[in-house]
Amino acid sequence: MSETQRKLTTIFAADVQDYTRLMGEDEEGTLAMLKHYRDAMSRLITSHAGRVVNTWGDGLLADFPSVVEAVRAAIDVQNELAGKNAARPTDGRMLFRIGINLGDVIVEGDDIYGDGVNIAARLQASAPAGGIVISNTVYDQVRNKVAVGFDFLGPLDMKNVADAVPSYAVRIGHVSAEPQKPASVPDRPVERPRSRPAPAPRGRLNKLGGILAVIGAMLVVINIASWEGEFWAVWPLLAFAFLAAMTWVRIQDRFDQRIAALAIVGVGLIAINMLTWQGTFWAIWPLLGLSVAAGIRWAMRD
Numbered sequence: 084m085s086e087t088q089r090k091l092t093t094i095f096a097a098d099v100q101d102y103t104r105l106m107g108e109d110e111e112g113t114l115a116m117l118k119h120y121r122d123a124m125s126r127l128i129t130s131h132a133g134r135v136v137n138t139w140g141d142g143l144l145a146d147f148p149s150v151v152e153a154v155r156a157a158i159d160v161q162n163e164l165a166g167k168n169a170a171r172p173t174d175g176r177m178l179f180r181i182g183i184n185l186g187d188v189i190v191e192g193d194d195i196y197g198d199g200v201n202i203a204a205r206l207q208a209s210a211p212a213g214g215i216v217i218s219n220t221v222y223d224q225v226r227n228k229v230a231v232g233f234d235f236l237g238p239l240d241m242k243n244v245a246d247a248v249p250s251y252a253v254r255i256g257h258v259s260a261e262p263q264k265p266a267s268v269p270d271r272p273v274e275r276p277r278s279r280p281a282p283a284p285r286g287r288l289n290k291l292g293g294i295l296a297v298i299g300a301m302l303v304v305i306n307i308a309s310w311e312g313e314f315w316a317v318w319p320l321l322a323f324a325f326l327a328a329m330t331w332v333r334i335q336d337r338f339d340q341r342i343a344a345l346a347i348v349g350v351g352l353i354a355i356n357m358l359t360w361q362g363t364f365w366a367i368w369p370l371l372g373l374s375v376a377a378g379i380r381w382a383m384r385d
Contacts, residue, residue: 088190092146093153093221094203095133097124097160097181099141100212105177116177117141120167124160124179131156136195144203146195150185150224154253157181157215158231161255165213166339178213182206184248185220202248205241209250219249231255291330295323317358325351345377 099105105113121143125135128145131152136144147153160181168176184206186199202218210216217225222233232254238247299320306316328347332340349370356366 089187090190091185091187092148092195092199093150094184094186094188094195094199095128095143095145095147095153095157095181096183096200096203096207097143097179098207100178100180102141105175109175113177120164120177120179123163123167127159127163128156131159136193144195144200146188150221151228153183154215154217154221154225154229157183158229158253158255161213161215168213180207180210180212181215182208182210182217183215183221184218185224186218198244202241202244205239205244206248206250209236209239210252215253215255217251217253219251222249222251292327295327299323321351321354321358339380341380342377345373345380349373 099117102113102117121138124143128135128147131147132149133145133147133153133156136146138144145153145156147156160179164177164179168178182203182205184199184203186197186202188195188197188199206216206218216236217233226233233251234254236250236252239250240247299316302316302319306314325347329344332343332347349366352366352369352373356364
């Protein structure tokens with residue numbers, strides 16, 4: 084007989100929006116897609132030190148020792164699945180909803196039970212397709228540690244939970260729909276958190292670009308004012324451009340991030356080759372290796 088214990092953990096609950104419709108249209112194709120997407124989700128959960136507790140139907144339950152890693156895993160999951168869905172017709176996409184809660188649970192064998200799990204499931208049900216909703220206990224732990232924004236949804240009433248749970252929608256680039264409220268939650272104006280949310284990634288990129296532009300201009304002025312026949316400022320300017328480009332790669336969701344990063348490295352190598360030109364285009368060899376890596380990455384995508 085397995086021993087029953089209690090622990091504080093971060094619960095991650097996910098399911099598929101419109102799963103019944105997808106099954107009705109193409110049962111075998113939907114099951115194959117569900118397995119493929121859930122395998123990707125399990126891989127990302129494991130990479131963030133999480134554990135898949137259980138799967139059932141179209142659902143998945145996981146737990147994490149770290150609240151921050153749970154939210155990062157959810158963001159990575161939604162970004163990767165958005166890339167997979169981009170190649171599919173709109174009505175054939177499989178969109179997951181994710182809810183995350185930090186709470187005390189009952190552990191029995193490999194399973195977890197209790198209000199902490201129930202709240203995560205209710206949060207998941209209130210999330211938009213392709214979106215993430217977290218409880219206030221999660222928000223308090225991650226608000227200054229994860230580079231995304233948050234929208235306060237107000238206290239959500241939940242079936243079989245005594246008190247309404249203040250909740251937040253995680254603002255990620257590819258989700259534009261408003262979070263869905265359970266039927267038991269009356270419409271109320273959306274409030275904003277008193278605490279200042281983490282800046283949106285694109286805002287951070289704009290700030291970084293502005294800072295680098297100012298520093299770059301100062302270096303050019305210094306270089307010209309102390310001119311000795313060499314434009315040495317081109318090297319820090321190249322480094323700044325590379326840093327800004329790689330930051331952009333991390334926040335955009337239009338292109339595969341790894342392929343985009345390889346392309347930027349390739350452009351940087353060509354720039355270095357041209358700036359140090361001695362009659363040999365040596366950059367062709369690393370470019371060939373980068374092209375092979377990008378081709379393999381592309382072939383492995385859906």
